[in-house]
Amino acid sequence: MAFLVGGSICVIGQIINNLFLQGGLSIKDAAAATSSFLIFLGAFFTGLGYYDELGKVAGAGSIVPITGFANSIVSSALEFKSDGYISGVGARIFNIAGPILVYGTLVSILVGLVYYFAR
Numbered sequence: 001m002a003f004l005v006g007g008s009i010c011v012i013g014q015i016i017n018n019l020f021l022q023g024g025l026s027i028k029d030a031a032a033a034t035s036s037f038l039i040f041l042g043a044f045f046t047g048l049g050y051y052d053e054l055g056k057v058a059g060a061g062s063i064v065p066i067t068g069f070a071n072s073i074v075s076s077a078l079e080f081k082s083d084g085y086i087s088g089v090g091a092r093i094f095n096i097a098g099p100i101l102v103y104g105t106l107v108s109i110l111v112g113l114v115y116y117f118a119r
Helices: 001-024 027-047 050-061 066-080 085-092 094-119
Strands: none
Touching: 001 027, 001 050, 027 050, 027 066, 050 066, 066 085, 066 094
16 A cells, blocks of 8 residues: 555656646746645645545555655644644644754765765
């Protein structure tokens, strides 16, 4: 199921990308718009409670695409909503996303250095 769901999310992303390209966006702009739209969809369906149900069936197939990142941020926000918007959501929204952002930044720097010195 992970393969089918993850692949389906990627197919949907490709369809969205093709629609943006047909709408006149450049390849770079269409890629950015597609990523933004998939993040929105992941956050939207997490807020409605559908993405968590999909995750129960699909496992890692729903976590690996970019929509899984949106799910992790919105899920942490929804978990602390009862504590209030400032002390709950605002203070704890990056409990899950913070380490992911730090790790992603450090790995991208490392890959950039390896690429730079390998040339």
